[in-house]
Amino acid sequence: MEATTVNELFLDSLERCTRSKKFIPAFYNRFLSASDDISDKFRHTDFGRQNRMLLRSLKLAAYAADGQSEGLREIRERAVSHGRHHLNIEPRLYNFWRSALIETSRQFDGQWDDDIEEAWLTILEHVISQMIKHY
Numbered sequence: 001m002e003a004t005t006v007n008e009l010f011l012d013s014l015e016r017c018t019r020s021k022k023f024i025p026a027f028y029n030r031f032l033s034a035s036d037d038i039s040d041k042f043r044h045t046d047f048g049r050q051n052r053m054l055l056r057s058l059k060l061a062a063y064a065a066d067g068q069s070e071g072l073r074e075i076r077e078r079a080v081s082h083g084r085h086h087l088n089i090e091p092r093l094y095n096f097w098r099s100a101l102i103e104t105s106r107q108f109d110g111q112w113d114d115d116i117e118e119a120w121l122t123i124l125e126h127v128i129s130q131m132i133k134h135y
Helices: 006-018 023-032 036-041 047-065 069-082 091-108 114-133
Strands: none
Touching: 006 023, 006 047, 006 091, 006 114, 023 036, 023 047, 023 091, 036 091, 047 069, 047 114, 069 114, 091 114
């Protein structure tokens, strides 16, 4: 059955991307090289743990965008941990995150098209708006 919803398009694309063990490292390479501010935020990061957290958060982001409680809870927790009183991830940095994810996903998803890109943008914009709202 072909994916029909934004969440299905996003999750199916994410699944195709993550079939390659190079996907998440490629994303972080692109993301960290986008800004010195970003690379500074990650200088003491355990990337094994971070890679697992990113994948979990992306999956739950789709659920949050669909209004599912587990996903909404995850996004709220991430928003608090990334807010000005904790990790202090400035709202302007989320544009780099979105761009790096879109560019990397486009590279790794052999079925990438305009509908899939729109699905990724929709899910990521939902996350970013929540992160900024709680900054």
